Amino acid sequence: MSIYAEVNRRFHELYCGDDDRNEFIEILEKMPPEDQGLWRMEAEFEFSYRAGRGGRPGYAEDAERAIMERFADEEAARSERAA
Secondary structure, three states, X not given: OOHHHHHHHHHHHHOOOOOOOOHHHHHHOXXXXXXXXXXXXXXXXXXXXXXXXXXXXXXXXXXXXXXXXXXXXXXXXXXXXXX
């Protein structure tokens, strides 16, 4: 699972609708800087990937697959750091 998907999953677990709370910052500030950077690159990639595809059935799975293909080396390095 990409760091982008992990952060989104955690966001949905934490989200309570409070406009004064920034769940993304709560999640990201606990991560090492290199993971924060990877999340930002994957988020930017997903944003551009979404154009013309975002409303289609199965989009989340397609986007995750594209992220994992594009950032395979970075995700492998992240897995090694975590181990």
